[in-house]
Amino acid sequence: MKDQRSRIKHRTSTINHRTSGGAFTLVEVLIATFLVGLAIAALVAANGSFSMANVAGADLSTAEFLVEQIRELTMMLPLAEPGLAAWTVLGPEGDETTLAAYDDVDDFDGFDSASLGAPIDARRATLPHLSAFRQQITVQKLNPSNFDEVWDDNTASNFARITVNILQNGRPISSTSWIRARY
Secondary structure, three states: OHHHHHHHHHHHHHHHHHHHHHOOOHHHHHHHHHHHHHHHHHHHHHHHHHHHHHHHHHHHHHHHHHHHHHHHHHHOOOOOOOOOOOOOOOOOOOOOOOHHHOOOHHHHOOOEHHHHOOOEOOOOOEOHHHOOEEEEEEEEEEEOOEEEEEEOOOOOOOEEEEEEEEEEOOEEEEEEEEEEEOO
């Protein structure tokens, strides 16, 4: 009898040892599933954030490209109508009704590429593949001794700030300004 009890005890301990050492309990499986799910959710969220940052970077890069196109376009143009002794008017003069007729920088005051359906490049050609973007240009006369002070359009000045705002679907993306002298 003693021998039989000993064998039963030995079998029971062997069975208990195999079950606890060789298989997972339901709680362990649930915890492992939860942790794997949590890791996958974190990866999906990170991927979404990286994608949004990538799109924002691409939009900003396009906006800077469009600003540079305006800067290149206006670089070689005189600031104001050549031959005028006193520069007192901003914007296109009477006969300059189209973009092709703009012959100085001040003609671009108030320009908005939305009227053309797409932004323009340095050769004044529209860029239809970028039609979600638009360029808005402002020219302001500046006080020669304080470039932070904007003067009225009808005041004579030899300095101006050109500001280009880039919008995408009506949302501001970039704004850049530079100062030009009349020479």
